[in-house]
Amino acid sequence: MFTLIKKFITKFSEERYFHIKFKLILLNTLFSAIPLVIVITITYFFISQIVHDEFKNNLKWQMEETRHSLEFFISERISALTFLVNSYPDEYFSDEKKFSQLFFNFKKEFEGIIDMGIVDENGIQILYTGPYKLKGKDYSQTEWFKGMLLRTDYVTDVFLGYRKVPHFSIIIKKQSVYRDKFWLLRVSVNMDILQKFVSNLEIGTQDDAFLINKERILQTNSKLFGNVLEPLKLNNIRIETDKRSIIIHDIDLNKKQAYIAYVPIKGTPWILVTTICSKPYKKIPSFFTKEVTLISLLSIIITFIVITKSINTLVNRIEKADHEREIAIANAEHSDKLAAIGRLAAGVAHEINNPLAIINEKAGLMKDIIQYGDLAQNKDRFTQLIDSIQDSVTRCRTITHRLLSFSKKIDRGREDFDINEAIKEVVGFIEKEIQTKGINMIFNFQENLPKIITDKGQLQQVLLNIINNAVDAVEQGGTIDIKTVLLDTNHMEISIKDNGPGIPKDKLKRIFEPFYTTKKKGTGLGLYISYGIIKKLGGDIQVESEVGKGTIFKLKIPVNPELEEIK
Amino acid sequence: MKKTKILIIDDESELVSALTERLTLRGYNTFGVTNFADGLKFLNKIPDVVILDIGLPDMDGLEVLKKIKEINSSIQVIMLSGYGDDEKVNKSLNYGAFDYLIKPVDIEELVSKIETAKLKKEEAEK
Amino acid sequence: MIEKPIAFIGRIIADFTHEINNHLALIKESSGLISDICKGKKSIDKKEIPYVIESLEAIESQIHKSVNFINYFNRFAHRMDNLKATFNLNSVIEELFELLKRYSNRKKVSLKYSLPSNLPDVNNSPFIVQFALFYAVDSFLKRSKPDTTLNVNATKEQNSLKITIRYEGDIVEDSFQQMWTPSSVQEVLAITNIKISINDKMITIEIPV
Numbered sequence: 001m002f003t004l005i006k007k008f009i010t011k012f013s014e015e016r017y018f019h020i021k022f023k024l025i026l027l028n029t030l031f032s033a034i035p036l037v038i039v040i041t042i043t044y045f046f047i048s049q050i051v052h053d054e055f056k057n058n059l060k061w062q063m064e065e066t067r068h069s070l071e072f073f074i075s076e077r078i079s080a081l082t083f084l085v086n087s088y089p090d091e092y093f094s095d096e097k098k099f100s101q102l103f104f105n106f107k108k109e110f111e112g113i114i115d116m117g118i119v120d121e122n123g124i125q126i127l128y129t130g131p132y133k134l135k136g137k138d139y140s141q142t143e144w145f146k147g148m149l150l151r152t153d154y155v156t157d158v159f160l161g162y163r164k165v166p167h168f169s170i171i172i173k174k175q176s177v178y179r180d181k182f183w184l185l186r187v188s189v190n191m192d193i194l195q196k197f198v199s200n201l202e203i204g205t206q207d208d209a210f211l212i213n214k215e216r217i218l219q220t221n222s223k224l225f226g227n228v229l230e231p232l233k234l235n236n237i238r239i240e241t242d243k244r245s246i247i248i249h250d251i252d253l254n255k256k257q258a259y260i261a262y263v264p265i266k267g268t269p270w271i272l273v274t275t276i277c278s279k280p281y282k283k284i285p286s287f288f289t290k291e292v293t294l295i296s297l298l299s300i301i302i303t304f305i306v307i308t309k310s311i312n313t314l315v316n317r318i319e320k321a322d323h324e325r326e327i328a329i330a331n332a333e334h335s336d337k338l339a340a341i342g343r344l345a346a347g348v349a350h351e352i353n354n355p356l357a358i359i360n361e362k363a364g365l366m367k368d369i370i371q372y373g374d375l376a377q378n379k380d381r382f383t384q385l386i387d388s389i390q391d392s393v394t395r396c397r398t399i400t401h402r403l404l405s406f407s408k409k410i411d412r413g414r415e416d417f418d419i420n421e422a423i424k425e426v427v428g429f430i431e432k433e434i435q436t437k438g439i440n441m442i443f444n445f446q447e448n449l450p451k452i453i454t455d456k457g458q459l460q461q462v463l464l465n466i467i468n469n470a471v472d473a474v475e476q477g478g479t480i481d482i483k484t485v486l487l488d489t490n491h492m493e494i495s496i497k498d499n500g501p502g503i504p505k506d507k508l509k510r511i512f513e514p515f516y517t518t519k520k521k522g523t524g525l526g527l528y529i530s531y532g533i534i535k536k537l538g539g540d541i542q543v544e545s546e547v548g549k550g551t552i553f554k555l556k557i558p559v560n561p562e563l564e565e566i567k
Numbered sequence: 568m569k570k571t572k573i574l575i576i577d578d579e580s581e582l583v584s585a586l587t588e589r590l591t592l593r594g595y596n597t598f599g600v601t602n603f604a605d606g607l608k609f610l611n612k613i614p615d616v617v618i619l620d621i622g623l624p625d626m627d628g629l630e631v632l633k634k635i636k637e638i639n640s641s642i643q644v645i646m647l648s649g650y651g652d653d654e655k656v657n658k659s660l661n662y663g664a665f666d667y668l669i670k671p672v673d674i675e676e677l678v679s680k681i682e683t684a685k686l687k688k689e690e691a692e693k
Numbered sequence: 694m695i696e697k698p699i700a701f702i703g704r705i706i707a708d709f710t711h712e713i714n715n716h717l718a719l720i721k722e723s724s725g726l727i728s729d730i731c732k733g734k735k736s737i738d739k740k741e742i743p744y745v746i747e748s749l750e751a752i753e754s755q756i757h758k759s760v761n762f763i764n765y766f767n768r769f770a771h772r773m774d775n776l777k778a779t780f781n782l783n784s785v786i787e788e789l790f791e792l793l794k795r796y797s798n799r800k801k802v803s804l805k806y807s808l809p810s811n812l813p814d815v816n817n818s819p820f821i822v823q824f825a826l827f828y829a830v831d832s833f834l835k836r837s838k839p840d841t842t843l844n845v846n847a848t849k850e851q852n853s854l855k856i857t858i859r860y861e862g863d864i865v866e867d868s869f870q871q872m873w874t875p876s877s878v879q880e881v882l883a884i885t886n887i888k889i890s891i892n893d894k895m896i897t898i899e900i901p902v
Contacts (some may be wrong), residue, residue: 338820341702342773349767352713353649354579356756356763357671359720361585363752364674365592366727370742372592379736386731388581389724389752393717400710400717407706432649435578438624476627671756 017319021311028307033300040296044289056259059274060246062201063263066209067272070197070265074170077110077187078153078267081172085185093118093127093174093185100129112193114167119145119184130188132163139186148173148184155268158191158211158219158228166191166228168219191228195220198272206277211270212239219270232273234260239271253277336529340461343468344429348403351432355392355399362389402428409457416453419484419492420445426463427482430471438476444483449492453560454537462530462541466496466553469526472519473500473551490559497552503545511543537561571685574609575599576631577620577647586618589674595681603631613639616665616684618677621648621655629658636663641691643684647672698824698881700872701831702773708795709766716759723748723755765791772819777885779816782847782854782900783808789823790845793830801839802862804830808847812854815900818885822900825887828878829858829896836865849902853888856898864894 011018084106085093092098103116115130123140139145144156154171161167172185194211198220201209211219216232216239218225225233237251239262246263259276362385369378402425420443427434427441434441452459470480481497503511510516512531517524534541539557573595577583583599590597598614600606603626610617617635621628628646635642646659646667656667665684668677726748730741737745765788772778772785790806797804815822833843841862848855875891882889888899 338699338702338773339775341699342770345702345706345770345773346767349763349770350649352763353670353760354582356759358579358581358585360671360753360756361582361589363749363756365585365589367746367749368589368592368674370746377736379731382737383728383731385585386724386728390721390728392581393721393724396717397714400713403706404710407703407710432622435624436622438626477625671760 017315021315024311024315025304025308028311029300029304032303032307036296036300040292044292056248059248059259059261059276063246063261063272063274066197066201067263067265069200070194070270070272071267073112073193073197074155074265074267077113077170077189078155078172080106080110081170081185081187082153085172085174093183096127096129099127103129112189114188114190117186119171119186121180121182125186126183134162137162144169144171145184157213157217157269158194160229161188168194191220194270201274203274203276207275209272209274211265212273213269213271224275234275239273251275336465336525337461340464344406344464345403347429347432348399352396352399354432355395359389359392362392416451417456419449419452419494422456422460423463423482423484423494426460426467429464430468433471434480437471437474437478439471439474440477440479442479442481444481446483446485449484449486450559452492452557454557458533459537459557462533462555463494463496465526465530466555470496470498470500470551470553474498475500486559487556491556492559494555494557495552496555497550499550502547502549502551503543504547508543508545512541570594570596571616571681572612572614573597573616573618573681574606574614575618576603576606576623577601577618578622578624579620586672590678590681593678602626603634610635610638610642614642615688616681617642617644619644619646619664621646621659621667629655629662632659632662632664641688643688645677645680645684698821698873701824701827704796704831705769705789705792705827709762709792712762712795713759716755716762719755720752723751762791769823772823776820777816777818779814780819782812782815782822782856783810785819785822786826786845786847786856789826790830793827797830797834797843800834800837801841802834802837803842804845805842806845808845809849812847812849813902815854815902817887817900821882821885821887825878825882825889825898826856826858828873829889829898831872832891832896833858833860838863838865850899853899853901856900858896858898860894 012022084102088102092102099116099118103113106116107113115128115132115134117125117130117134118127119125119139123138123142123145125134125137125139128135128137144154147154148171152173154169156169156171158166158168167188167190169186169188171187173182174185175182198209198211203209208223208225210222210225212232213219218228218230218232221228222232237249237260239260240247244264246261248259248261251258251260253275254277256277260273261276262271262273264271366382366385369381406425406429423445424443467480467482474480479499481495483495483497484492485495486492507518512527514528515524516528517526531541534555534557537557538561539555542554542556543551544554545551573590575583575586575590575597577586577599578601580601583601587597587599598609600609603623606617619628619631619635623631632644632646635644640663643665644659644663646656646664647670648656648667649670659667665687666680668680727745730745731737768784768788769792772780786806786808790804794804830843837843837860841860844859844861846857846859848857875889879889882898886901890897890899
C-alpha cells in the first residue's frame, strides 16, 4: 500500500505527462461534479425544508387533536355535571344512598371519574362516594374552593390531596335558592386519564409529551423531565402561557437540536408540551439521500471514468506527437549536422582540387619543356617548377590534415580550445566558396582570450551555419567581419557581421523559428537548431539587422559553463 | 596561318602561368590573367579562344562569359570547372560557352577542343 | 539516434585523407627525385632525362588517381545534403566501396561487387543506406582473415531491393569490439523502413522501393 503511494508520488512529480493527466482529470471531474453536488445539495435542503415543514404541520395537527380531545373531555364532564346538578333534585345530593347511585350511574357513562363529593359553603365535604375515606374533609383552604366562591366551575391542577394519589378535580357550583348559600359538586379524575391523552401523540422514543401547569409543575409523568408534580426539569425554555395557538420553538436539548411545541388547554390550567428530539422527518428524505447519493455517485464515477479515459487518450496522443516531433527534430538536427559534415567534406574536395591541378600543369609543363624546349637552358626553370610542385603538395597536405583532424572530432564532447583558432578553422573549411565570391574576410580577434571549454564540434557547427548564411547573403566582393571579445570573466562574444542586404524587421523576429527560411533550398532549421545548440551550451544568440546595411549575429557563450551553473 | 590567339582567365596564378607556358610551347599565342579587369585589354584584341575559370572571385564566371560575348560573340569560350559546379556549367553552355573541361585538365584534350573552337570561330566570322 | 552512426563518416573521411596523403607522398618523392637530378649541375644530363620523364609521369598518374578518388569522395559528401533523396543504388554502392577499398586492402580481403545495371532508383535516406552498407562490410572486415572475399550482390524483389553481402572464408572467433549493436542498427534503419538480417556469414539489406 505504501509502495503504491510512493510510486504515485514519484510518477506525479517526475513524469510530466502523468502530472498533466492527473491535473486535467482532477479539474474536469471536479468541474463536472461540482454543479451536480450543488444542485443535489440545494434540492436536498429544499426537500428537507419541505419535509420539515410537513413534520411541523403534522405535529401541530396532532397537538391540536389532543388539545381538542382534552378540552372536550373536560367540557363534556363539566357540562354533564352541570346538567346533573341543575336537573336532579336536591335529595340526590344530600342522601348518601341516592348520591352513590348517581355516582355509580354517572361513572358508567363518563369514564375516568374516581369519586364524587359534595362540599358545602364552608369547604367541608359533607357527602362523599368513592374509594377513599374523605367524608368530612376540609377543603376551605384550597385554592379551588376559594376560586369557586366566584366561579361556577373549576378544573384543578393535578395534586396529591388527602388520598396521596395524583389526581385533579372538577368542581361544579350549585347556587342555592338562598343567595349566599351554595354547595359544590366535586369529582376527581385520576391523572392516568391525562396520561392516556398525552400518550396518544405519535412521537418517537426520544420524544416527550406532557402537561404542565402555569407554574411549570408537571401534571403528567414526563419521560425525560421529571415525574408528575415535580417541577419541569427543562431550563432556559420560555413557555409563553398566554398564547392561544400552538407555538413551536427550536431548542437545544442535551446539545442536540430539538423542538418544543406547546399549547394551552382551554378551560383547564394546563399546557400541553411536546419535545421532539428524534428527527423522524429525517426518515423521509433518507430514501431520497440514499437513492440520490447512489445515482450521483454512480454518475460521478462514470463521468470520472469517461474523463480519465479521454484525457488519457488525449495526453497520450500529445505525448506521442511531442515525442515524434522531438525525434523529427533530433533527426533533422543530425541531418543538419550531417549536412554540415557533407558540406565540409565537399568543400575540402573542391579546395584540394586546385593545388592538384597546379601540380598537374606544372608536371605537364616540365614534360613539355623537355619535349619542346631546350632543357639545358631551362634548368633553373625546372628547379623553380619542382619547388612550386612541392609547395602545392604541402598545401594539399594542410587541407587533408585539417580534414583528418575534423574526422576525429565528429563525436567529441567537451574540450578546451582557442576560439579564434576554431573560427579560423571553420572559415578554412569554406575557403573556396569565400574565394569564389571574392568575399573580404576581416578577423577582429581579441588577443589572449582564455581557452573556452565546450563542445567544439557543436560550436563550430553553429559558426559554420551562421558564416555560411553570411556568405550566402553578401554580394560578390562583400565583407564579412568576425570579431571576438571577452565580455567579462566568464563570457565571450563572437559577432559575425556582413554587409549583405539585411533582414527586414518583420522577418527578423522569425529567423530562429523552425522551418522558417527565405532560401529556396534548405530545411529552414539551421538557425533554429543553432539557437538550440547555443542555449544548450549555456549561451545566447542575438541578431541585429538593418535593410540595406547588413546583419550582425552576436553569439554570447560562457568560457566555462560549469562556473555558470554554480551561479 | 595566323597563330591561334588564346586568353586564359583563372584566379590561380600558378595554374595560369603553367598553362600559358604549355600552350605557348605548343605554338599558341597565349596570354594569361588572373581577373577579368586585367583581361579586358586582351579581350579588346579579340582572341580566338578564351579559357575561363567558372569560379572567379571578383566577378561571377557566367557574368564574365556574357561580357565576353558582348565584346565579340564569335569569341569561343571554354569553361574550366572544379567539382560541384555542374549547375553553373550547364548554365554557361546555355549562355553560349563552347565547351567545358574539369580540372585538372588533360592537355591533349584541351588542345583538341581549342582546335575545334577555332574552326567554329572561323565559321562564325564568315 | 543518428548521432552514433555518424561515426562511420569519420572512418571514411580518415581513410580518404590517408589515401590522398599517400598519393601526395609519392608526388613528393618523384618531385624530390627530379630536384636531386637538377641540383648542383649547370644543366641536366641527357642520360637522366628518362628518369625525369618517368618521375613526371608518375606525378601525373598520382594526380589522376587522387582526382578520381576525390571524385568519389565528393559524391559521397554530397549524399549528406538531404535527408531523403532519389538516387541510384549502383552509384552509391560504387562510391562507398571505392572509399572502403583501402580498408579492405588493409585487411587483405577482396571486396567484390556485381550489381545488375538496371536497378531502379531508390527514394530513401542516402546516409542511412550507406550506413547500412558500411555496417555490413565493417562487421565482416573486423572478423576477417587475410585472403578472403566479400561478395556483394543486389537483386530486385517485388517491393524492395535486396542487397546481400556474403563473406567467404574463415572468421576470427574471438569477440570483436562492436561499434554498434545489431539492435541499435536495426533501430536506425527502421526510421526509413530498411530491414537488415544478420547471419554468421551473410548480411541481407532490404530497401523498400
